[in-house]
Amino acid sequence: MTEQLLETVARVAEPDEAVSIDELRLAARNSGLPLEALRYDVTPLGMHYLLVHYDIPHVDAGAWTLRVSGAVERELAISLEELRSRERVTTRVTLECAGNGRARLLPRPVSQPWLEEAVGTAEWTGTPLAPLLAEAGLLPSAVDVAFTGHDHGMERGVEQDYARGLSVADATAPELLLAYEMNGVPLPPQHGAPVRLVAPGWYGMASVKWLREITVLEEPFDGFQNTVAYRLKQSADEPGEPVTRIRPRALLQPPGFPDFMTRTRLVDTGRHVLTGRAWSGMAPVSGVEVSTDGGATWAAASLGPSAGRWAWRSWSYEWEAAEPGAAVLCCRATDEAGNVQPVEQPWNRQGMASNLVQRVPVVVRAPQT
Amino acid sequence: MTEQLLETVARVAEPDEAVSIDELRLAARNSGLPLEALRYDVTPLGMHYLLVHYDIPHVDAGAWTLRVSGAVERELAISLEELRSRERVTTRVTLECAGNGRARLLPRPVSQPWLEEAVGTAEWTGTPLAPLLAEAGLLPSAVDVAFTGHDHGMERGVEQDYARGLSVADATAPELLLAYEMNGVPLPPQHGAPVRLVAPGWYGMASVKWLREITVLEEPFDGFQNTVAYRLKQSADEPGEPVTRIRPRALLQPPGFPDFMTRTRLVDTGRHVLTGRAWSGMAPVSGVEVSTDGGATWAAASLGPSAGRWAWRSWSYEWEAAEPGAAVLCCRATDEAGNVQPVEQPWNRQGMASNLVQRVPVVVRAPQT
Numbered sequence: 001m002t003e004q005l006l007e008t009v010a011r012v013a014e015p016d017e018a019v020s021i022d023e024l025r026l027a028a029r030n031s032g033l034p035l036e037a038l039r040y041d042v043t044p045l046g047m048h049y050l051l052v053h054y055d056i057p058h059v060d061a062g063a064w065t066l067r068v069s070g071a072v073e074r075e076l077a078i079s080l081e082e083l084r085s086r087e088r089v090t091t092r093v094t095l096e097c098a099g100n101g102r103a104r105l106l107p108r109p110v111s112q113p114w115l116e117e118a119v120g121t122a123e124w125t126g127t128p129l130a131p132l133l134a135e136a137g138l139l140p141s142a143v144d145v146a147f148t149g150h151d152h153g154m155e156r157g158v159e160q161d162y163a164r165g166l167s168v169a170d171a172t173a174p175e176l177l178l179a180y181e182m183n184g185v186p187l188p189p190q191h192g193a194p195v196r197l198v199a200p201g202w203y204g205m206a207s208v209k210w211l212r213e214i215t216v217l218e219e220p221f222d223g224f225q226n227t228v229a230y231r232l233k234q235s236a237d238e239p240g241e242p243v244t245r246i247r248p249r250a251l252l253q254p255p256g257f258p259d260f261m262t263r264t265r266l267v268d269t270g271r272h273v274l275t276g277r278a279w280s281g282m283a284p285v286s287g288v289e290v291s292t293d294g295g296a297t298w299a300a301a302s303l304g305p306s307a308g309r310w311a312w313r314s315w316s317y318e319w320e321a322a323e324p325g326a327a328v329l330c331c332r333a334t335d336e337a338g339n340v341q342p343v344e345q346p347w348n349r350q351g352m353a354s355n356l357v358q359r360v361p362v363v364v365r366a367p368q369t
Numbered sequence: 370m371t372e373q374l375l376e377t378v379a380r381v382a383e384p385d386e387a388v389s390i391d392e393l394r395l396a397a398r399n400s401g402l403p404l405e406a407l408r409y410d411v412t413p414l415g416m417h418y419l420l421v422h423y424d425i426p427h428v429d430a431g432a433w434t435l436r437v438s439g440a441v442e443r444e445l446a447i448s449l450e451e452l453r454s455r456e457r458v459t460t461r462v463t464l465e466c467a468g469n470g471r472a473r474l475l476p477r478p479v480s481q482p483w484l485e486e487a488v489g490t491a492e493w494t495g496t497p498l499a500p501l502l503a504e505a506g507l508l509p510s511a512v513d514v515a516f517t518g519h520d521h522g523m524e525r526g527v528e529q530d531y532a533r534g535l536s537v538a539d540a541t542a543p544e545l546l547l548a549y550e551m552n553g554v555p556l557p558p559q560h561g562a563p564v565r566l567v568a569p570g571w572y573g574m575a576s577v578k579w580l581r582e583i584t585v586l587e588e589p590f591d592g593f594q595n596t597v598a599y600r601l602k603q604s605a606d607e608p609g610e611p612v613t614r615i616r617p618r619a620l621l622q623p624p625g626f627p628d629f630m631t632r633t634r635l636v637d638t639g640r641h642v643l644t645g646r647a648w649s650g651m652a653p654v655s656g657v658e659v660s661t662d663g664g665a666t667w668a669a670a671s672l673g674p675s676a677g678r679w680a681w682r683s684w685s686y687e688w689e690a691a692e693p694g695a696a697v698l699c700c701r702a703t704d705e706a707g708n709v710q711p712v713e714q715p716w717n718r719q720g721m722a723s724n725l726v727q728r729v730p731v732v733v734r735a736p737q738t
Binding site for chain 1: 374379386387388389390391392393394395396397398400401403405406408413414415416417419421422423424425427472479480482483484486521522523524525528557558559560623626627628629630631632633635732
């Protein structure tokens with residue numbers, strides 16, 4: 001057991017290897033969006049995805065203080081009350097885990113085994129980060145800003161408080177929030193109470209929960225989560241590239257009704273309006289295409305109105321299910337920067353930022369009499 | 370695929386068979402209690418376990434009506450407003466899924482693969498069911514009362530709305546509620562909005578969500594969920610016994626901090642106060658024992674105050690972790706009826722009502738300098 005705790009490299013499953021109890025244990029803790037919840041513009045509390053590296057810590061809101069230190073003109077120590085008295089902003093933001101889709105990859109990197117449900121959209125209320133950093137006064141030598149949470153654990157042999165760094169340019173973007181409310185209520189414990197960072201457009205790892213410290217650095221941040229965990233690489237021994245902004249993705253709300261065990265959908269022949277959501281942290285979504293033949297042919301879906309730059313966008317597509325039989329429904333998003341979801345898996349060693357198109361198996365049946 | 374949908378018997382995994390994608394897909398949807406949330410008397414919204422057989426339906430609360438029909442003197446059709454104007458009661462109830470522990474069984478019945486996290490405690494507010502049934506007037510010929518939800522799906526070849534029956538005696542017990550609030554807010558969609566049954570003491574399958582109809586029957590209810598799904602049996606071809614009330618169980622809040630991938634706990638040598646919860650639907654909890662040597666020896670834990678008959682009870686135990694090395698922590702509950710948690714698995718063909726003792730692997734280490 002101790003040997004396993006000291007393994008420094010994540011494992012890749014054998015090609016025919018099923019899911020392990022370790023992976024199942026993570027899946028049982030880290031909850032995903034039930035896909036029928038794609039019907040909601042804003043994900044109701046309890047259905048937003050949740051990824052917790054270690055344990056959900058208990059943080060006393062009354063005693064909570066956020067420290068801002070390092071390469072600043074003046075250090076700050078801010079109470080929750082002080083934070084709440086600052087400028088108040090609410091932003092609708094779609095967050096997605098960087099590991100979403102990992103369990104669909106072949107071979108499968110062994111970690112939290114998301115299929116495609118690690119996403120959610122919330123109304124986050126808080127205060128913009130940039131004015132607070134301006135108040136502290138970043139020194140001209142400032143390079144990165146590190147955000148440290150109260151959550152503590154061991155990961156590949158490294159004991160740590162969860163921490164992530166952003167460049168000064170990224171950290172001072174106007175959309176970053178120190179959030180203390182989610183969907184109009186105080187942050188639930190599992191989403192980072194009392195205060196978390198929300199970095200719109202970035203995969204969820206950047207939005208540090210249970211925030212306790214902001215440290216301005218004169219060197220690039222070299223913490224585990226930036227330099228080891230959230231990296232795109234093909235082999236274990238290369239440094240790789242950082243995981244950053246959310247790649248375009250569309251998901252469809254599975255039509256009809258499910259079989260309990262397989263989650264295969266049953267739909268009657270006839271017309272169905274397929275609906276779903278699409279998002280990209282890289283640029284606004286410009287289009288969604290749907291395939292009802294497993295990706296052989298594609299047709300344009302209709303986009304709903306934008307709900308702001310950082311929230312997913314609804315889409316719909318009329319499907320005539322003419323003949324009984326099996327079908328596979330797919331959808332894919334494109335953004336204004338020309339990024340398109342791939343139909344071939346974007347495999348990488350740690351299973352990061354996979355936006356492989358979703359495949360929804362359905363059985364079309366003759367109308368029941 | 371169609372053949373798989375028509376399988377009428379649930380499968381049992383081969384002894385060495387790992388978790389399938391079908392099981393993982395269910396685990397990704399059906400969220401469990403993160404064990405550190407055992408610290409809360411009342412589970413915060415979003416951390417209570419959730420088991421949804423089919424899809425979470427969208428039910429319009431404004432148009433919602435509860436029908437009461439069958440062997441009654443007068444049929445009723447009740448709006449949400451009318452329901453809310455009736456006697457209002459709040460009860461703290463621990464609910465547990467009947468499938469909790471299934472994925473620990475060897476061989477493993479293939480279904481929703483819970484480890485031990487399918488539990489939660491909420492404050493349910495609603496109106497007692499018994500007076501409403503009295504108002505409808507049960508005929509002397511009444512035998513069972515069936516509760517039908519709006520959730521629709523296919524299960525082992527049977528298309529159905531989720532429905533469960535209770536005997537008249539069980540259905541008219543004073544503790545049963547038609548609940549419309551959870552922890553002081555309207556029921557979230559995933560917990561049965563706008564109204565669900567809450568049957569304290571029973572495994573969760575009895576507490577029908579998205580309730581739409583109550584039917585009083587003059588014959589025993591023969592629906593799938595009573596006669597096929599929730600049965601205790603050793604072989605696939607026997608009828609088995611019904612799953613009813615929650616067997617005693619204790620869980621401990623894992624101490625120390627976790628390794629990300631294995632969830633193994635790291636604790637320093639020295640004194641630790643182990644805490645947890647215990648419950649039984651069969652009788653009040655009378656004791657909890659703790660083992661720090663994997664079940665070889667047991668010692669009594671201290672019980673906290675009762676929080677009412679239907680809620681879990683806290684307990685604590687002082688553990689002196691004297692020597693560095695691996696250890697396995699266990700706990701087991703006993704109730705006033707003399708039911709004790711087993712240390713050998715209570716295996717059955719469908720993996721129901723397993724209350725096998727929890728095992729929490731820890732690594733004790735010398736204090737860090």
